[in-house]
Amino acid sequence: MSHSPQHRQDILRADFSSSEMDDEIYVNVEKAKSANFRPSTSPTGSGPSRSAAVVFLSLLSAFLLAALIGLGVLTLVKENKLSSQTEDLTEMTEELKKLQSLSKQKKTCPAGWTKNDCVCYLLSNKSSSWDEGRDDCRARGADLVVIDTLKEQQFLSNFSSESAWIGLTDRAEEGHWKWVDGTPLTETFWEINQPDNGSGRPQYGEEDCAEIRGVGHKLWNDLNCESQLHWICEQTAGSNSVKVSQMISERELILRADFSSSEMDNEIYVNVEKAKSANFRPSTSSGPSRSERGLCAVVVFLSLLSVFLLAALIGLGVLYDESSKRSSSELRANLTELLRISEGKLSSLTEERDQLNVSLSEITEECSRLQGWRRRKNCCPAGWKKFSHFCLLLSNETGSWDEGRKDCRARGADLVVIDSPEKQGFLISMSTTETIAWIGLTDRVEEGNWTWINGAPLSEGYWKRSQPDNGGQPRSKTMQEDCAHLTVGLTITNNWNDLPCEWIQKWICEQSSKCDQDGRDGVQMKA
Incomplete structure (x- = not known):
């Protein structure tokens, strides 16, 4: 069958186009075959990395939370300590006031004495x-x-x-x-x-x-x-002796205690930047699954919580540091001022203590002097009266001149010897009632030669008018007036008379003062 030229051309073009298409398909297929297909980075391949991040952030959050709680407790303890120190300052101020009043206490006796x-x-x-x-x-x-x-x-x-x-x-x-x-x-x-x-x-x-x-x-x-x-x-009697300087020293030891504020340990801050810079590659899958979205939410929440806790921790640390520095500065200023005042008051109390010690020494000496004077004043036996360095006693009993002398000698004394007008005046004033009393004067040895019992001759007498007269008329030897007496209670100085030694009347004894024998007080004070 014959074809026209135009028809043959159309067939050739169709063949050629088909051949080119086949070649293109072949080339494309070869390229597809030679292509290097890499596996997809699916979610199952990124699981371990994300789990590690979650654990890390969880531990970081727990650590930050624990650090935050610890810092809160430390802050509370610090506040309590500062409160206690403030109370101590108040107590020490009160004690300083008490210390000043201690030196003013006087000598007293215990309760019930x-x-x-x-x-x-x-x-x-x-x-x-x-x-x-x-x-x-x-x-x-x-x-x-x-x-x-x-x-x-x-x-x-x-x-x-x-x-x-x-x-x-x-x-x-x-x-x-x-x-x-x-x-x-x-x-x-x-x-x-x-x-x-x-x-x-x-x-x-x-x-x-x-x-x-x-x-x-x-x-x-x-x-x-x-x-x-x-x-x-x-x-x-004693005094409430207070060791003021020792008490002040004890308080100074407390005041000089180390109140320096403690700084927070910077090691509690952790390096979160490493966590932020972690290189998590995104998935190349078409879209996250539900589990992936939940895990990401947890990661984001924990990250935010960590950042929040870190910020809170830093803020609380700064606040604590500023509060501590401010409180410590104020406390140091108060303590410095209190120490300065305490040192001034301690110096004043020390001077007052020294003055009190001097006053106590003077009072002790005065007591010693008064007790010595009291002993000198009362160094005669009970019932006796002191004149100069002598103790004198007007007897309550009556008897003869010899019985009177015997009684005096039994008391460690003897009948009185009158050797001065002052002594004569003191003797007649020993009683307000007129009382005849024997004295230590006699002329028994030689009639008319009056002699004191201590052997001293009579140099100055205080006889009544016309006395002594040995009775005024001749008497028997047994009725000789050989002993002398005076009359107590008269205002007349010259009132001596001689009487028979057998007459019954009172007598006056005399002995040396026990504590004035040497002209000084020899008795020591009791401890």
């Missing part, structure tokens, strides 16, 4: 033996009372209506009485016929301890030491 002069006395509220009474006194820092003056005896006579032990005993040597402080007995206030050691009666036993009686004249008596009596304790 009675003060007389510079001495404190206590009457026990129970009865016991002499030894138990002394043990009780010594347990109180005192001892049984020592009575060495008439004034103290008079005070104690009114101190108790009960018989009570005193600190006097002759246990070491019978008849040799001593006080508990070791001083010998010089001033005595015994009852008549005492001490008698029980008069030798077996039922009384050895009477080696002394009591002050609560009835009658309230004088002394010896008694068996096991008898049950109250007792009187004695101690020197």
Whole structure:
């Protein structure tokens, strides 16, 4: 079959186009075959990296939360400490005020004691033996009372209506009485016929301890030491001595304590930048799955929480640091000022303490001087009167001149010797009632030659008019007027008269003052 030329051309073109298409398809197929298909980065391939990030952020959040809680607790503790320090400052200010008032306290006696002069006395509220009474006194820092003056005896006579032990005993040597402080007995206030050691009666036993009686004249008596009596304790009045400087030093040690504020540990800040710079490659998948979206939300939440906690931690640290610095600065300023004031007050208190010590020394010396003067004033036995360096006694009894002298000598004295007008004037003033009393003047050895009992001749007499007259008329030898007397209570100085030595009348005894024999007080104060 024949074709036209035009028809053949169309067929050739169609073949050629088909051939080119086939070649293009072949080339495309070869390229497709030779292409290097890499696997997709599916979500299952990125799981471990995201889990590690979640764990890391969780741990970071927990650490930041713990650090935040710890810082809060530390802040609370610091605030409490500052509050406590403020209270301490207030207490120390009050104590400084108290310290200033301590130096103004005066010498006092313990509660329940009675003060007389510079001495404190206590009457026990129970009865016991002499030894138990002394043990009780010594347990109180005192001892049984020592009575060495008439004034103290008079005070104690009114101190108790009960018989009570005193600190006097002759246990070491019978008849040799001593006080508990070791001083010998010089001033005595015994009852008549005492001490008698029980008069030798077996039922009384050895009477080696002394009591002050609560009835009658309230004088002394010896008694068996096991008898049950109250007792009187004695101690020197003291002062509430406060060691001011020691107390100030103790407070200064507290004030100088280290109040420096502690800084927060910077290691609590963690490097979050590394976490932020973590290179998580996005998935090349077509879209995130539901689990992926949840995991991303958790990661974002934990990241935000970590950032929030970190910001809160930093802010709280800055606030704490500023508060601590401000509080520490104020506290240091207050403490510095308080220390300055304390040092000034300490110096003032030290000066006051020194002045008080000087005053105390002066008061002690004054007490010593007054007690010495009191002893000098009352160094005669009870009932005797002191004149110059002598003690004089107008007897209550009556008797002859010889009986009067015997009584005086039994008292360690003798009939009075009058050697000055002052002494004559003192003797006639010893009583307001006119009383005739023997004196130590006699002419027994040689009639008309009047001599004192100490052997001194009469140099100045105070005779009545026309006396002595030896009776005025001759008498028998037994009625010679050989002894002299005076009349007490008269205002007339010249009132001597001679009488028979056998006449019955009172007499005047004389002895040297015990504490003025050397012209000075030899008795030491009790401790």
